[in-house]
Amino acid sequence: MSANQAHAHAADSIAEHDHHGPPPGLLRWVFTTNHKDIGTLYLWFALIMFFVGGALALGIRAELFKPGLQLLDPHLFNQFTTMHALIMIFGAVMPAFVGFANWLVPMMIGAPDMALPRMNNWSFWILPFAFTLLLATFFMPGGAPAGGWTMYPPLVLQGGSNVAFLIFAVHMMGISSIMGAINVIVTILNMRAPGMTLLRMPLFVWSWLITAFLLIAAMPVLAGAVTMLLTDKFFGTSFFNAAGGGDPVMFQHIFWFFGHPEVYIMILPAFGIISQIIPTFSRKPLFGYESMVYATASIAFISFIVWAHHMFTVGMPLTGELFFMYTTMLIAVPTGVKVFNWMATMWRGSMTFETPMLWAIAFVVLFTIGGFSGLMLAITPVDFQYHDTYFVVAHFHYVLVTGAVFAIIAGAYYWLPKWTGHNYDETLGKWHFWLSTISVNVLFFPQHFLGLAGMPRRIPDYALQFADWNMVSSVGAFVFGFSQLLFVYIVVQTIRGGKKATDQVWEGAEGLEWTLASPAPYHTFEQPPSIKEDSAHPGTPLPAH
Amino acid sequence: MSATHPGYYIPHDTRWPIMGSIGLFALLGGFAMLLNGSSSAPVVMIIGTLILVVMIIGWFGTVIKESESGFYNDQVDISFRHGMIWFIFSEVLFFAAFFGALFYARIYSVPWLGGEGSVGATTGPLLWPGFEGIWPTNGPAEIGGAFGTIPAVGIPLLNTIILITSGATVTLAHWALKKNQRKPLCWWLLATVLLGLVFLYFQGVEFAHAYNDLNLTLESGIYGSTFFMLTGFHGLHVTIGAIMLLVMLLRAMRGHFTPERHFAFEAAAWYWHFVDVVWIGLFIFVYWF
Numbered sequence: 001m002s003a004n005q006a007h008a009h010a011a012d013s014i015a016e017h018d019h020h021g022p023p024p025g026l027l028r029w030v031f032t033t034n035h036k037d038i039g040t041l042y043l044w045f046a047l048i049m050f051f052v053g054g055a056l057a058l059g060i061r062a063e064l065f066k067p068g069l070q071l072l073d074p075h076l077f078n079q080f081t082t083m084h085a086l087i088m089i090f091g092a093v094m095p096a097f098v099g100f101a102n103w104l105v106p107m108m109i110g111a112p113d114m115a116l117p118r119m120n121n122w123s124f125w126i127l128p129f130a131f132t133l134l135l136a137t138f139f140m141p142g143g144a145p146a147g148g149w150t151m152y153p154p155l156v157l158q159g160g161s162n163v164a165f166l167i168f169a170v171h172m173m174g175i176s177s178i179m180g181a182i183n184v185i186v187t188i189l190n191m192r193a194p195g196m197t198l199l200r201m202p203l204f205v206w207s208w209l210i211t212a213f214l215l216i217a218a219m220p221v222l223a224g225a226v227t228m229l230l231t232d233k234f235f236g237t238s239f240f241n242a243a244g245g246g247d248p249v250m251f252q253h254i255f256w257f258f259g260h261p262e263v264y265i266m267i268l269p270a271f272g273i274i275s276q277i278i279p280t281f282s283r284k285p286l287f288g289y290e291s292m293v294y295a296t297a298s299i300a301f302i303s304f305i306v307w308a309h310h311m312f313t314v315g316m317p318l319t320g321e322l323f324f325m326y327t328t329m330l331i332a333v334p335t336g337v338k339v340f341n342w343m344a345t346m347w348r349g350s351m352t353f354e355t356p357m358l359w360a361i362a363f364v365v366l367f368t369i370g371g372f373s374g375l376m377l378a379i380t381p382v383d384f385q386y387h388d389t390y391f392v393v394a395h396f397h398y399v400l401v402t403g404a405v406f407a408i409i410a411g412a413y414y415w416l417p418k419w420t421g422h423n424y425d426e427t428l429g430k431w432h433f434w435l436s437t438i439s440v441n442v443l444f445f446p447q448h449f450l451g452l453a454g455m456p457r458r459i460p461d462y463a464l465q466f467a468d469w470n471m472v473s474s475v476g477a478f479v480f481g482f483s484q485l486l487f488v489y490i491v492v493q494t495i496r497g498g499k500k501a502t503d504q505v506w507e508g509a510e511g512l513e514w515t516l517a518s519p520a521p522y523h524t525f526e527q528p529p530s531i532k533e534d535s536a537h538p539g540t541p542l543p544a545h
Numbered sequence: 546m547s548a549t550h551p552g553y554y555i556p557h558d559t560r561w562p563i564m565g566s567i568g569l570f571a572l573l574g575g576f577a578m579l580l581n582g583s584s585s586a587p588v589v590m591i592i593g594t595l596i597l598v599v600m601i602i603g604w605f606g607t608v609i610k611e612s613e614s615g616f617y618n619d620q621v622d623i624s625f626r627h628g629m630i631w632f633i634f635s636e637v638l639f640f641a642a643f644f645g646a647l648f649y650a651r652i653y654s655v656p657w658l659g660g661e662g663s664v665g666a667t668t669g670p671l672l673w674p675g676f677e678g679i680w681p682t683n684g685p686a687e688i689g690g691a692f693g694t695i696p697a698v699g700i701p702l703l704n705t706i707i708l709i710t711s712g713a714t715v716t717l718a719h720w721a722l723k724k725n726q727r728k729p730l731c732w733w734l735l736a737t738v739l740l741g742l743v744f745l746y747f748q749g750v751e752f753a754h755a756y757n758d759l760n761l762t763l764e765s766g767i768y769g770s771t772f773f774m775l776t777g778f779h780g781l782h783v784t785i786g787a788i789m790l791l792v793m794l795l796r797a798m799r800g801h802f803t804p805e806r807h808f809a810f811e812a813a814a815w816y817w818h819f820v821d822v823v824w825i826g827l828f829i830f831v832y833w834f
Binding site for chain 1 (some may be wrong): 553555557558559561562563565566567569570574576577580581604620624625627628631634635636638640641643646650653654655657658662663664668672673682683684685686688689764766767768769770771774
């Protein structure tokens with residue numbers, strides 16, 4: 001039968017490539033379909049964007065160091081706040097997590113690569129072009145978008161040349177995210193090694209399966225929202241114009257229907273990373289594996305019915321205010337399950353405190369602080385005081401910086417030996433941790449006080465009574481920002497050399513990726529491993545030898 | 546359950562994605578330039594479109610060649626199926642945003658502008674005294690001037706029948722393919738494509754009628770906005786679906802597909818049914834009620 005021959009031919013052509021490493025030259029990175037290469041591209045892109053967005057943040061904090069206008073004129077300040085958010089969300093945090101997914105999901109489930117390797121390449125390579133469009137607006141008449149990353153009309157539509165570029169950049173990021181998410185879902189559902197049942201998957205894989213679903217459901221809604229902005233600005237529609245029967249508040253509803261799942265898109269993979277690290281350094285299996293899965297799924301579901309808690313002060317019927325207050329508080333239940341499970345995992349474990357574990361523990365503590373301030377914000381009458389103050393800024397930086405970014409850094413230290421084949425410098429890693437963790441709290445904790453005292457967000461100047469804590473916060477910002485250069489130094493140093501890492505790397509590490517050589521070979525699991533369940537360790541499959 | 550990896554085809558080195566990125570960059574960047582009044586923008590957009598067209602033909606061409614050469618085992622087939630399902634799911638959510646805008650305007654913002662409810666009572670009469678929040682409307686400022694609407698019975702009903710019929714013909718084509726009856730397969734596919742084109746023709750007639758005779762335009766307030774954006778995006782998707790089915794027809798005529806393996810055909814058919822379902826939503830909520 002010709003199909004059989006063809007099949008054999010296909011197998012041959014794969015075998016031909018089996019023992020090839022990556023092709024030489026820089027174009028390898030442009031044409032690659034290898035999940036490890038693409039993961040690396042995502043991670044480097046995210047790191048670069050982290051520093052671009054960070055530079056903008058330092059501009060903001062420099063201006064706010066003391067009252068009065070000194071460095072940035074107010075319009076440029078607004079451009080900085082807007083672009084800082086867009087870059088950090090779409091350019092740094094999201095691509096970093098996709099980078100982790102690319103590197104780890106196939107290795108964790110015993111797959112030879114992502115399910116759709118060409119599309120995987122495209123998902124990444126749209127991003128540099130999207131950010132070229134976005135960053136180019138800085139050099140246009142009227143400058144970059146300055147109406148806030150939430151793009152509320154009518155303000156955002158008054159932006160001059162940047163409006164169309166902003167909208168198309170967001171479209172491109174959306175296309176990239178949707179294709180990336182489709183690839184992750186298909187890989188997890190279709191590419192698992194035999195015996196890798198869903199409830200044997202590592203929790204990182206579970207968290208990404210659910211995140212990918214959120215992405216596919218949320219990003220098209222954002223695309224619709226910005227398309228309406230485009231036609232309102234350029235083609236005479238009245239979606240957000242009350243004179244034509246539309247409503248500017250409608251944009252906020254559509255935007256936050258995307259925006260709140262987006263928050264969980266940026267934190268669920270972090271939960272996944274932390275759920276891998278804590279068991280390793282506690283030398284105990286994760287406590288309550290299945291409850292972790294259900295909690296993650298519950299958070300994802302509830303995330304679609306809480307969006308209007310971003311809009312309590314905008315003018316909603318009382319029933320709406322109450323509904324969104326209760327659903328928002330409900331999210332604390334599954335999130336609490338996760339935090340308690342992490343603590344129970346550490347309880348009476350043989351804990352050691354290598355750098356990834358330090359970041360993970362800091363994540364649990366500091367993310368929980370962000371969660372509690374979120375609960376405070378969820379209370380509608382209280383939110384009328386907090387809305388658009390620095391309390392909100394403090395809240396979401398605790399969940400995004402000491403939450404998402406800390407998890408990314410924790411994961412980077414954790415898997416760096418597997419990726420590079422070398423151990424990083426533990427002393428420097430600890431220095432990086434302590435510098436960052438102390439400075440980040442100096443940076444963001446005072447912002448709670450500023451917000452409670454009434455300092456509004458997104459302003460370049462402020463009343464004198466806010467001066468002291470702003471100065472403290474700015475000092476923390478510069479220490480935190482420059483501490484990250486140490487991270488770059490450590491990563492580059494680890495790539496270039498260092499102590500040879502063992503295959504398992506960490507004494508307590510379990511899971512398929514630790515059965516591979518360090519560094520992981522260019523192609524892995526072309527023959528699927530067979531998985532047998534270790535009944536004492538659900539969620540940490542062992543390969544059957 | 547996914548059985549195996551051996552033989553799971555993993556392509557090496559691909560030029561198409563970077564081409565797609567450059568094309569998309571030129572097309573959308575050029576469009577943004579156009580909206581800012583740049584005179585060189587059309588050239589940039591045309592170059593971007595050409596690059597995208599070459600990319601799409603090249604990329605799908607490569608995949609078709611690999612498929613016909615038998616590189617894809619059942620597991621690859623399943624990957625494609627999952628991928629297409631989730632892609633359609635994302636499209637559903639894109640339309641959901643516009644349906645959401647329609648429902649929000651009709652249920653909340655327009656009645657509020659007319660002074661209804663606790664929100665409307667405090668603002669509506671103060672801002673827009675005398676405005677009655679009744680659908681269809683172009684708002685209290687009557688943006689775009691007085692307009693007429695398209696009755697559901699007429700072209701929309703005719704188009705509903707056409708599109709549902711085309712959903713049946715594509716199913717008949719599928720049945721023919723599964724029985725390996727090549728001729729009926731091609732004829733039913735051709736019928737589907739033609740019905741799609743007829744639908745688009747009528748949609749064009751309807752738009753022309755709206756613009757020329759009813760003064761119903763994209764600028765007719767919230768009614769015109771939701772009407773043309775929903776039907777317009779739907780029409781765009783019908784066009785894409787018709788092109789997909791046309792490619793399937795050409796492939797069927799070249800002898801591609803077997804009764805057991807014809808994922809591309811099924812993907813195009815799924816897409817067509819999706820477009821069909823969206824239309825039914827449009828017919829009910831845009832034209833009828």
